[in-house]
Amino acid sequence: MTAHFNQVHKKYPIIIGISGASASGKSLLANTIVNELGSTQVVVISEDSYYKDHSNIPYEARTTINYDHPDAIDHDLLYRHLLLLQQGKSVEVPVYNHALHIRQKETKHIGQHAVIVLEGILLFIQQSLREMMDIRIFMETSLDICLIRRLKRDVKERDRSMDSVLQQYEDTVRPMYMQFIDPSKHFAHLIVPMGGNNRIAIDMIQAKIRELLTDGHERTPSQPGALTSS
Template structure:
């Protein structure tokens, strides 16, 4: 009998390198890892106008549909596939199509606030915090939001100062104390990545059927 599926949570501030590390793990073990990004689970506020949606605080824990996220994570742990939302960061809406995620030996969840929610933390087997300098993170966010999400420079800076930075200080940084592993400088920290990959390999081995 295989062991229960393990869940690895990867948290950290915006632009810290969470997604890069999650994708690195997935590429290292393509047949054994399922990815579940927390930011696909923003609440769908299509009852609001675009202007109203643009003014919402997307960096507060209440911005996420954690009930659905928890239900999907529990389903994957139980060996059931899920249809996860696809979120459009330009319109601040969920797309009508979904993305099927198949269960795997390791389920990697990643997002700025995945360690800030007690009910979520109870589902993790390993918690990782990617600790990257704030100056590096904001520069990465500016590049990403302009090139990938259609934002203007002014809007990115205004959002960072009004919600991202204060919410990081209130919720993200304090959640670091719940991490089992802290990786400074994200994917640039090769020794840290090697330690993490070794732990993932150990968790996968535990899931293998016993002889």
């Protein structure tokens, strides 16, 4: 697929990072990998789970926070959890409530899997996280399509009004995409157009994962590049 894909070799767990705009198809790709390779081998960890907890402030104040800025996410905790998983240990991943903008009391237990798929809008911002990922994938989807998907999702699943979703998109979502997310695709090994519906890219990614699962050797470091698949 790419020069990097031909060089990646690593013992378990293989860590795959999927980034891109909100509603660009990250979760669709991640879940497709799980469904086709099997949940016993693959686990998905969402960056959203690591939004910082703001239960100590009123709800009205929580709604004004810029959730598309890197400071909104506890990347240090995510990094520590990945280190523990690499060491063969289990972790308790936070459960985040998007409607209330707080972490739930319960957590999600994550044990050992051969493949860890990370998905989130800001995964490639922090160098320490990037360096843990064997394969970094950026979902490149039209922002108009992303907005339509986000509207449908947030109104239906997160109990949001259409006006509030559009206002947030104008105030923070699009500006933060232009400032942080779009530039981060420079760190991707693979840029996938057409979002999570790009069957050719999905097949190529899964073929590489199967190769790594069969191989099991140590990774050979390589430099990322803005490479595409269509």
